[in-house]
Amino acid sequence: MKLLSLARRWETVLAAVLAIVLGTAAWLDPAFMALSTQLELSTHAVELLIVALPMTFVILSGGIDLSVGSSLALAAVIFGLSYEAGAPVWAASVLGVLTGSLCGIVNGAFIAGARVHPLIVTLATLAAYRGLAEGISLGRPISGFPDRFLAIGEGSVGGVPYSLLIAVAAVLAFALTSTRTVFGRRVYAIGSNEIAARYAGVPIARMKLWLYGIAGTVAGLAGIIHVARRNTAKADVLPQVELDVITAVVLGGTSIFGGRGSVVGTVLGVLVIHEVREFVGWRWQRDELILVVVGSILIVSVLAHNLVARRAR
Amino acid sequence: MTTRLRTLATNRLLLLGGLLAIVFLGVSVAHPGYASAQNIRDLLVQCAPVVIIGCAMTLVILTGEIDVSVGSMMGLLAAGIGILSSPERLGLPAGVVVAAVVAGGILLGGVNGMLVVAGRVPSIIVTLGMMTVLRGVTEILMGGEWITDLPASVRYLGTGEPLGLPLSIWTAMAAVVATVVVARKTPLGLHIYATGGNSTAAAMARVHVGVVRVTVFAIAGLMTAVATLVSVPQQSVIESGIGVGFELLVITAVVVGGTSISGGYGGVAGTVLAALLLANIRPALLYLDLGDRATFWERAIQGAFILAAVLSDRCRWFRRADGKAVTITTGGSP
Numbered sequence: 001m002k003l004l005s006l007a008r009r010w011e012t013v014l015a016a017v018l019a020i021v022l023g024t025a026a027w028l029d030p031a032f033m034a035l036s037t038q039l040e041l042s043t044h045a046v047e048l049l050i051v052a053l054p055m056t057f058v059i060l061s062g063g064i065d066l067s068v069g070s071s072l073a074l075a076a077v078i079f080g081l082s083y084e085a086g087a088p089v090w091a092a093s094v095l096g097v098l099t100g101s102l103c104g105i106v107n108g109a110f111i112a113g114a115r116v117h118p119l120i121v122t123l124a125t126l127a128a129y130r131g132l133a134e135g136i137s138l139g140r141p142i143s144g145f146p147d148r149f150l151a152i153g154e155g156s157v158g159g160v161p162y163s164l165l166i167a168v169a170a171v172l173a174f175a176l177t178s179t180r181t182v183f184g185r186r187v188y189a190i191g192s193n194e195i196a197a198r199y200a201g202v203p204i205a206r207m208k209l210w211l212y213g214i215a216g217t218v219a220g221l222a223g224i225i226h227v228a229r230r231n232t233a234k235a236d237v238l239p240q241v242e243l244d245v246i247t248a249v250v251l252g253g254t255s256i257f258g259g260r261g262s263v264v265g266t267v268l269g270v271l272v273i274h275e276v277r278e279f280v281g282w283r284w285q286r287d288e289l290i291l292v293v294v295g296s297i298l299i300v301s302v303l304a305h306n307l308v309a310r311r312a313r
Numbered sequence: 314m315t316t317r318l319r320t321l322a323t324n325r326l327l328l329l330g331g332l333l334a335i336v337f338l339g340v341s342v343a344h345p346g347y348a349s350a351q352n353i354r355d356l357l358v359q360c361a362p363v364v365i366i367g368c369a370m371t372l373v374i375l376t377g378e379i380d381v382s383v384g385s386m387m388g389l390l391a392a393g394i395g396i397l398s399s400p401e402r403l404g405l406p407a408g409v410v411v412a413a414v415v416a417g418g419i420l421l422g423g424v425n426g427m428l429v430v431a432g433r434v435p436s437i438i439v440t441l442g443m444m445t446v447l448r449g450v451t452e453i454l455m456g457g458e459w460i461t462d463l464p465a466s467v468r469y470l471g472t473g474e475p476l477g478l479p480l481s482i483w484t485a486m487a488a489v490v491a492t493v494v495v496a497r498k499t500p501l502g503l504h505i506y507a508t509g510g511n512s513t514a515a516a517m518a519r520v521h522v523g524v525v526r527v528t529v530f531a532i533a534g535l536m537t538a539v540a541t542l543v544s545v546p547q548q549s550v551i552e553s554g555i556g557v558g559f560e561l562l563v564i565t566a567v568v569v570g571g572t573s574i575s576g577g578y579g580g581v582a583g584t585v586l587a588a589l590l591l592a593n594i595r596p597a598l599l600y601l602d603l604g605d606r607a608t609f610w611e612r613a614i615q616g617a618f619i620l621a622a623v624l625s626d627r628c629r630w631f632r633r634a635d636g637k638a639v640t641i642t643t644g645g646s647p
Contacts (some may be wrong), residue, residue, distance in 0.1 A: 116623050117574050119379075123564065124623070128616025135610040235609075240558075243441060256435045291449025299442035302434045 014163040014268040017301075021272060025279045035188035040157055041282075043229060045274035046163045047072070047222040047238065049267070053174040054215040056266040058118075059249050060178075061211055062191040062258030066122040066176055068242040069221040070129035073105035075223035075236075077133040080142030080233025089149045093224050100220015101213055103129055108212035112153050112205040118212075124240065133235035145227070153228030163225050170218070175263040187211070191258025196216065199268065236238045247298050248273050253305065315639045325571035328622075329586035336590065340597045347600050349495060354479070358547070360592035361481035362387075362540040366559075367566045367584040368492035372408075372529045376569050377509040377576025378429065378436040380530060383563060384535045385447035386421050387556030390414050390541040392451045395460035395551035407466035415538045421447070421574035422534020444560065448553075455553040462547075463546060471546030481543040488536060492581045504577035505529060509576025565615060566591055569622045587622075 008021065026033040051068050056064045065121050079096030083089055110121040112136050178184040186207055189197040227233045252269030254261025273294055281292045340346035365381050373380050396402045396555050397410045405413075421443075428439040473480045496502040507515040508522045516522050545555060570587035572579025598607040 090633050110620070110623070114623070119574050120568055120619065120623060123561070123568065124616045124619035126561070126616070127565070127612045128620065131610060131613025131616055135613050138606045243444070247445070250438055250441075256438060277463060288449045288452030291445045291452065293449075295442040295445030295447075295449065298445070299428065299434065299439060302438050303428070303432050306433050 009264050011262065011268060012267065013304070014151055014251075014253065014272060014301075018268060018272050018275065020128075021275050021279070022083075029283055032279055034173055036159060039156070039164070041278045042062050042164050042210055043153070043161045043254065044123060044273050044278065045270060046161075046167045046229075047226050047241070048244055048248060048274070049167050049270045050170045051215075051219055051222050051227075051241070052266050052270050053170055053244050053263060054211070054218045055245050055249050056174070056254055056261060056263055056270075057178070057187050057254070058211050058215050059246075059254050059256060060191045060261050061187050061208065062194060062260055063118040063208070063211065064122065064246070064256075065104075065107065065118065065212060066242050066246075067103065067107060067125040068215060068245060070126050070133070070237055071216050071219040072223040072226065072241065074103060074129045074133040075100040075220035076227050076233045077137045077142075077235055079227060081137060083145065084142055089146055093149075096224045096227075097217060097220040100223060101217040103219070104184050104213040104216015105209065107216065108209035111212060112208035116213065123268045137233075139235055141232050143232045145231055150228055150231055153225060153230070163229065166225065171263065171267055175267075175311075178263050183210075188259060191255075191260075193259075244273070244294075247294065251298055251301050323328030325583055325622075328587060329570065329583060329590060331576050332608065333586060333590045333593070336593050336597055340593075341601050344600045347596075352596070354482075356589075356592055357482050357485075357594060357597075358479050360588050361485040362544040362559075363563055363566055363588040364485040364585055364594065365488045365540040365543075366431065366536050366563045367480075367570075367588050368488045368581050369529070369533040370563045370567050371570070371572050371579065371581050371584045372492065373436075373533050373578055374507055374564075374572050374574060375505050375579055376508045376529050377512065378526060379530065379564070379574075380422075380425060380440045380533050381560045381564070382421075382425060382440040382443035382447060383533060384556040384559035384561075385444045385451065386418065386534065386537045387541050387545075387559055388451045388553060389421070389447045389454075390418055390538050391545040391551050391555040392454045392460075392553065393417055394467065394541065394545060396454060398464055399460050399462050400463060400464060402460070404464075407464070407470075410467060411470075411542060414542055414610060415535065418534040418536075418538025418541075419531050420534065421461065422531040422537070423527060425534070429530065430523040430526050433564065448557075452553045455551075457553070460551040461549055463549060463551070468546050468549070471544065471548070481547070484539060484543045488539065489581060489585055496581060501525070501528065506577055509573075509578075511577070553585075569619055571622070575644055591618065594618075604626070 028029060031037065049298065051072070055065060055068065075096040080094045080098040082095050083092040087095065107118075107121055107125055110116050111118045152162055152166075157165075178187065186197070186202045189200065189202055190207060194204060223237070226237055230237075248269040249261075249266050250269075251272065252258055252261065252265035252267070254265060276293055276297065277290045280286065280293060337347070346352060366387075370380060370383065393414055394410060395454060397405045397413055398407065423441060425436070425439055428434050428435045432439070470480060475483065496505065504515065504520045504522075504525045507518065507520050508525045512522050541556075545551060566588040567579075567584050568574060568587075569591070570579065570583030570585070595608055595611050598611060598614075601607070
């Protein structure tokens with residue numbers, strides 16, 4: 001019986017999908033599955049993964065944040081410009097991450113304070129933050145960062161990239177927060193039934209401010225990591241990454257209406273998308289195929305999820 | 314209650330109309346060329362596809378759904394126009410091309426609707442997935458190439474000017490009139506508002522909410538096809554990047570226009586005014602001669618407009634101390 005309920009869990013289904021993808025890849029092209037290759041490719045998914053973690057919290061709470069990609073770009077541009085203006089690289093990094101925090105807090109203030117629908121607020125800031133990044137930098141790429149900073153993106157210890165270590169630490173932090181803390185329980189409570197949560201004494205407005213603030217902060221961090229990986233800060237980095245992030249979270253089994261889902265699911269969702277994308281790119285070098293496959297996985301998986309959920313009832 | 318809602322609606326229209334007048338007259342005073350017939354025509358041509366798809370998007374959002382796949386749909390239908398009509402590819406006559414593109418649009422929209430209704434997948438997810446899939450299919454079909462040899466009969470759809478006005482402007486006006494009539498004067502319009510207002514209540518009142526939803530998605534597909542037909546042949550080149558990001562522009566127009574994102578409240582008039590307002594940003598920046606770098610601020614200004622529209626609702630709230638009306642206009646969370 002326990003086995004049966006385990007089989008009905010979405011995470012199990014995803015793990016099976018991931019195993020099939022990896023198995024197929026190993027069968028078609030063993031070189032792709034070599035540990036060194038996998039570790040090298042893993043850096044491509046770092047930004048997607050770490051931004052997907054706070055997005056999981058936001059969606060679990062019944063909200064959405066379309067502006068993460070734009071916050072990320074603004075953080076990258078602020079980082080680049082302040083480094084160019086003579087700030088030490090650590091100070092510029094802190095400034096970049098704080099820019100992300102500020103972006104998130106502004107979102108949170110509109111959503112929690114003015115009680116405007118998150119889709120509208122973040123649709124506005126999706127345009128506004130990206131626009132600010134374009135306006136401030138005039139679309140100009142900034143590069144020439146010191147090697148010691150670029151090591152964050154390119155360096156590794158014992159073959160494991162630093163950025164992957166950061167991502168793993170972030171995964172652990174978010175996974176533990178979601179299951180072992182009051183904060184985590186409150187996120188689920190708000191998403192399941194906001195009015196009930198309010199009557200149960202959950203400080204809704206403060207929680208939302210935190211959730212969007214964290215989303216912005218992590219987006220800022222991802223922006224810095226992205227610059228370290230590419231050695232370029234530019235306003236148009238990672239266009240439409242917010243859609244990839246939301247796709248990964250939803251594929252991970254988090255309900256778009258909130259209240260149901262898990263960080264583990266999101267990690268699996270990111271891994272499925274990452275491995276499919278990298279393998280299709282590796283073997284066929286055709287980006288357009290990746291789009292079709294990832295989009296289909298999203299729709300089909302949620303369709304399948306509905307079927308599984310309905311039968312479980 | 315109805316009067317209050319109507320006051321709010323008129324306020325939003327007044328606000329948008331006022332802003333539009335200020336921007337337009339302000340730039341015209343600084344630079345008289347802005348008010349020239351040629352420039353006004355260019356503005357309207359540029360804004361026509363946003364208005365045409367915006368009409369349908371208003372209906373979709375009124376129903377409480379959303380469609381973020383229209384930009385990719387536009388890309389795929391544009392590729393369809395090229396592949397079907399180009400003499401080097403299939404070389405079909407213009408009439409067949411138009412019929413095929415319109416049918417294709419309705420079909421794609423209908424698939425979205427069926428997945429939402431029959432598959433019970435939330436529309437944001439269905440259309441997000443479709444957005445990616447359709448863009449991928451477009452790139453596969455185009456194979457990284459450009460189609461530059463559109464026949465004259467197809468180019469006419471974009472460049473033709475019956476009775477002195479470009480076809481796209483005529484089409485946009487027809488789309489607005491048709492949508493207003495459907496929304497206000499037909500049972501379908503009533504059912505759309507009812508479904509968006511409270512779908513359970515609507516279902517109990519024997520509204521076929523599923524049929525209504527599939528219909529609005531099909532209309533979105535149809536309007537996207539129409540917009541593609543009259544806008545894409547304006548240029549002589551078809552490539553796979555057509556329509557990227559267009560969905561956000563359209564949704565922005567609908568939201569700035571005052572339609573509630575949770576459905577049931579709003580209308581086409583606001584969408585049209587908002588689309589006109591948004592279409593003015595870039596040309597105004599160019600005309601004001603703030604330097605050729607000024608256009609980099611376009612998106613920031615767009616975002617500021619949405620936030621300003623949202624804030625205007627809050628100011629009204631403080632004046633009226635009427636939380637309910639605000640919840641309806643901005644679709645605030647409960």
